[in-house]
Amino acid sequence: MSETPPQGGDRSPLQKRRPQLKGIRPPLKARPNQAGRPMPPNRPLPPRPPAAGPAANTPNNTNNAQSNDEQFAKLKSELHQQLIANMDLGAVGQMDDDQLRREVRQAAEELCRLRADLLSLADRERLIEEVLDEVFGFGPLEILLRDPSISDILINGPKIIYVERRGRLERTDVTFRDEPHLLQIIQRICNRVGRRVDETCPMVDARLPDGSRVNAIIPPLALDGSLVSIRRFSVKPLLAEDLVRYGSITTDIVQFLSAAVRSRMNILVSGGTGSGKTTLLNLLSGYIQEDHRVATIEDAAELRLQQPHVVRMETRAPNIEGKGEVTARDLVKNALRMRPDRVVVGECRGGEALDMLQAMNTGHDGCMTTIHANTSRDALGRLEMLVGMAGFDVPIWIIRKQITSAIHMIVQAARLMGGARKILQVSELTGMEGDTITMHDIFIFHQTGVDENGNTQGYFAATGNRPHCTQRLKATGNALPDDFFERRIMTTEGPSSK
Structure with missing residues (x-):
């Protein structure tokens, strides 16, 4: 089927010769028992x-x-x-x-x-x-990445791929040809963000061009084939109206948290894996004043701040020789020299917690970060542990005093049965009694059970505890009505009963 190219004509730059099926064997005949296989x-x-x-x-x-x-x-x-x-x-x-x-x-x-x-x-x-x-893309993953209803893609080897939709996992029929094909796609993901993964460095964190977070682990650590977890984010960050519509939060809680952000309170967002911490941090950051200079620090860039004056920094893993690493702690220290009005750390995982507390205690009000913990009280204990990872021998009572003076509010998020994500607690730190940090809940989500479909049932409520920060809210022009914190049950639209 060869053909002499026309004289003087321009050939496509992709075709050095006319495309032909060189070396391609005839296709296999479809076996009768497979052609219509369900x-x-x-x-x-x-x-x-x-x-x-x-x-x-x-x-x-x-x-x-x-x-x-x-x-x-x-x-x-x-x-x-x-x-x-x-x-x-x-x-x-x-x-x-x-x-x-x-x-x-x-x-x-x-x-x-x-x-x-x-x-x-x-x-x-x-x-x-x-x-x-x-x-051009990521092979079989592209059809999943184009589906806006998918929030997580979980690859357990080349032939088993699960996705999460609306909080529930389901298996797909999307597969890779084999393990080398899957490894090729993992390498492509890593190469685009300057990360590497091989037998000497078999675990990697990266991100896709759309901001989705990727974690991969390859053999020999992954025994049955390479494992990939992709956490996806909406093309447009979720707004407060979206979270209210999903039943994750109420309008009253949004009103209080937005006032707290505008009043430059330091907020710690706590929650387990997949509880929506980053989504909530994105929401809260949307209430930062337009004229504030905000420095963000992340391991993998996920935050999408809309303010005009934002400087974004990302950690860097060491190279193949073990050199060139830049940690979150390095970036926090450097950010404090950049004249920020606020510092936002995507997640505290190590000694940078100490530097964050010091920043909050030295005039950098309005800082925010997230932490992995199951309750507000657990978040304080984990924060103490992370401060200890900074390598300084500091008495525990001093660490707790630093936490009490630095953190104003803890917002606890959770992923409940049925896949729903809720704000479980909004708690205020109130001081210390002896060596114990004291705090009280301002808003809570009270779980009453599950329905026939396995979905969590419950309601939001104001506890009746009047926060100590009301004077600060008033002083900054963000005062709330006198009866705002009265004990009541709330719906996503607002108060429903006293």
Whole structure:
């Protein structure tokens, strides 16, 4: 099928020669017991385009449209290899992304036309899209990353992928070809953010271009194949109205927390894994004044502050020689030299907790951070432990005194049965009694049980404890009504009963 190129004509930069099916063996015949094989239950396939034209009803076209997965994967691999073989790498380097994608699609469509007798129009389009995902994106993950309803993607080896939708896990039919294919995608993710993963460094934290957080661990530490966890974030940060609509918080609690942020109180957001700490921190940061200079410090950039004067910093892992590491503690110390009005740390995990407390106690009011803990009281204990990790031999009563004078408010988040995320407590630190930090709850979520679907039932309530910070709220122009903190049950719309 060779053809002499037209004289004087311009060939596509992606085609050094006309695409041809060089070295591609005929496809496998679909076995009768596999062509119509039903998919396993509860594992929905990604949607495919409907077959076009009346010819799709003929037996031959029906067999093509339902070609078995092995044949389809084989064709995709061969098409991918043929595209790479036909690329003019010198010309590719001079194209922008849009032009390159158009050229690759055009070349892929021409290659598919040569297989028109074996592929339906729908399968041809699906094949082209999946090959483009392999060339430009993250392969099989792309169809999941395009689904806005997915909040987590959990990969347990090349053949088992779960996703979380609305707090519930479900298995998908998306798979990788094999372990090398999965490793190739992991390497691509890491390369884009300057991270590395190999046998000498088999664990890595990274992020995707859309801000999604990625953790990967590969063999030999992962015994049954590489493991990847992807925590996704909304394209647009969730607003208070969204969280109220989901039942995660009430309008009264939002009103109080926004007043606390504007009054430059130091706030600690506490919660377990997947409880929505980062979402809540994003929400609270939205109430920071526009004219404040805000320094953010994170291990993997996730915060999306909307203020115009934000300086963002990210930690760096050591290189292959064990050098070049920049820790959160290094960045906190440096941030304090940058004349910030506020410092926001994505999560306190180590000795940077001490530097945060010192910043809060030396005029940097309005700081915020998150911590892993199951209750507000547990958050204080964990904070004490993290301060101890700074390497200084400080008596515990001094650490507790520093915490009491630095932290004004603890907001406790949780992921409950059924997948719902709620604010469980809004607590205020009130001082010390002996060596014990005292605090009281201002708002709580009271759990009453679960319904027939396994969803947590309960209600939000104001405890009746009047916070000590009311004078500060008034002094900063953020005063709340006198009866705002009276004991009552609240709905997501506001007070419902006294």
